[in-house]
Amino acid sequence: APLSDEEIGRLRARAQIRRLKAGQWLFAQDDPAEHFFFVHSGQIRLFRLSAEGEEKIIELIGPGQTFAEALMFMGTGRYPVCAAALSSSELLAIDATDFAAMLRDSPDTCFALLGGLSQRLHALIAEIDNLALHSASVRFARWLLAELPADADELTLAWPKATLASRLTIKPETWSRITRRLSDQGVMTVSGQQIRVHDRCALRRLGELDDL
Structure with missing residues (x-):
């Protein structure tokens, strides 16, 4: 530029x-x-x-x-x-x-x-x-909150999940366990490359960001 x-x-x-x-x-x-x-x-x-x-x-x-x-x-x-x-x-x-x-x-x-x-x-x-300094779950929550648009609750992953897991120093099976647990808790749902967040507050608590 x-x-x-x-x-x-x-x-x-x-x-x-x-x-x-x-x-x-x-x-x-x-x-x-x-x-x-x-x-x-x-x-x-x-x-x-x-x-x-x-x-x-x-x-x-x-x-x-x-x-x-x-x-x-x-x-x-x-x-x-x-x-x-x-x-x-x-x-x-x-x-x-x-x-x-x-x-x-x-x-x-x-x-x-x-x-x-x-x-x-x-x-x-x-x-x-x-x-x-943070666990895999905290790293995932912080990453998702940073990537999620401010005015939308849905994110389309631009990269393969295994690639994103490696970027966060998370094994692919750990990524799957985290997303499955958060889905079971109603925090989010995953469909292919789409992630829809239903509870940002729960994600912030998981990412220890409530005081930021």
């Missing part, structure tokens, strides 16, 4: 279109980080693999979002995570070296980018606190 017309033209001239099929990897952890990416369409998951091969989703990226741009300032030259498409996706691959050179010529653009990165950093720190 803060780029001038000249800067956008320079970016377009050096960018590449990448198209991925569902499940296809974009890059692996420790691959050379030559580009960062803008998602035009589709869904991308960023994740790390444990020594046992278990996947931990770090972030979910949708249309209009960028990822891996912070590597321009880290100096490591390697991707710290893996990236793969959850659905058929079209990305814009932006040359990181050229973009960094452009930022050196435009302090205003550089500060705008750093402001966006700082907001994401604070959000991730808050998420780490939530993951470390």
